Amino acid sequence: MKKLTKLLTTAAIATGLFAGAASAEDMRIAVVAKALGIGFFEAAAKGAEEAAAELGDVEIIYTGPTDTTAEGQIEVINSLIAQKVDAIAVSSNDTDALVPTLKKAMQRGITVISWDSGVAEEGRQMHLNPSSNPLIGNMIIKLAADELPEGGQVAILSATTTSTNQNIWIEEMNKVMGNYPGVEVVATVYGDDLADKSYREATGLMQSYPDLDAIIAPTSVGIVAAAQAVVDAGKVGEVNVTGLGLPSEMAGAIESGASKSFAIWNPIDLGYSATMIAYHLAKGDAVAEPGASIPMGRMGEVTLDETNSGAMADPFVYDASNIADFKDIF
């Protein structure tokens, strides 16, 4: 038994030396997904690799649990801590449950940031939101107004009357209406994020306002239903459907012309930016503190608010020119 222990220790020290020498130069950044096998996160990993290639001395470890559970993610993070990675960038399955483990990671000198889905403040150095409410509010009206240089009538098809996100976005939109003269919001209706109710509400809008030029649906369910309603009413080309949607669900609407463009975050940019931020924080040439600016390569820089979170960029616009590249991703 003693011999065996000796042998084991020798072997371990030997492998330890080898590996130590091999990986000493590269900075290892772990990008942790909510779960593996989800298009959105695979795309983010692509972005992370892009950032690594640009930076040169970075190795990306893209990993995540099999199911979207906090326990699975903790196991993954524990093994990353054991590997002494330089930084962990996580899209969390649970705002709170990851905190103790991530705190441990930070105690052991690992840079920890969250992106997409955040971790409570004490469990990370900063959080990267894909966008911000004012940017989204501005984007949805801009998409409609860009197609209406002469002005016109637009209507809003929202989720429910109590949907927090949608209400904030519409409120933010109303604040910037002055920048789009001639564009008038004639009605706001609620499809409750149900396909059939959204469809009926959209049809109703076109009947009540025969001169309607655009329907803005800041919800992925509503936008698809509205596009279908426009096609079925034979109003393609007259009524433009826009808002927030998923490329995989909206590819048909772009093809038929019912929707000229829509927006949502770009996961590739998100993975790219998270990696860039993790790199600069781990390297020590940027600090995560309220008011600080952290460079994100080609995405510019992010400015942190008082909770150490920041917004990456405007939502990304999808139209006929790029929908084919994204419809298989998410």
Next chain:
Amino acid sequence: MNLAETQQTTARQIPDRLTTPLVRTLKSWESLLLLVAIGIFILNSFASPYFLNAWNLSDATFNFTEKAMIALAMALLIIAGEIDLSVASIIALASTAMGLVMQAGFGTPAIVATGLVTGLLCGAFNGVLVTRLGLPSIVVTIGTMSLFRGISYIVLGDGAFRGYPSEFAWFGQGYVFWVITVELTIFAILAVIYGIVLHKTNFGRAVYAIGNNATAANFSGIRVERVKFILFLLTGLMSGLAAVCLTSRLGSTRPSIASGMELEVVTMVVLGGVSILGGSGSIPGVVIAAFVMGLVTFGLGLLNVPGIVMSIVIGALLIGVIALPRIYQNLRRK
């Protein structure tokens, strides 16, 4: 006296106990598993430079200690010919109850007591349905699996309980000394207790007897229903204890806590050599199996192997370890 004799005869009737003690030990499931465990340990040390590090190995134990606590009680239950698939849901319900008590302003002792008592009550509920109404335990516990977690979802919805007192973190994040965690210590103490109960007491022999032939055990004077009820209570209590540890480790409660854990617990028990049909198995086997599963997942994790590949490895290991003795037996008969 008469009772004990009957039980011993029953235990002796297990066919693989007919060989001589030395050969039996060498060929036993436990030694096979131990070999597997040592093999995995050596492989891991070569595969990753980070494996042989006291702190890392200590962190690795978090991957299995909570499941292993439940596996101890589950082993007894399965040996007695029953099963409890609601254990992960008991964790969810116990954790939710603990969250409610915490929010009401009670301190750590009350929170822990709530977790344990909730576990006991859930176990009692399962036990009553199985032993009093004579329902099959697999059906009952599939039902309570949805029921217990369902209640947590009703209470919490998409919210969470957070803000457990800092002393409470000791159970899931604390250390007894150096790298030995509180969870591992609790598990080690429990393993010894369960080992003694199963292998050295009348109660343990009754468990085997019931698993081999419940009717015969009944006619031998063993109070079959009572023993089974106690086993359900124990499984519930262990789930409550696992809930305390897991909640403390996560520092929060969500209704999705521990989802899917029941199958990992059953895998651990079966890998430990407990016959899923009841009647045979041992605590040392289950303990080694817990370490095997922990070492495999941690070792593969260090190599950043995706989780789905880990599940495949565990599955292959399970089938392999179960099939090998069978294949060996068949070959020898020819």
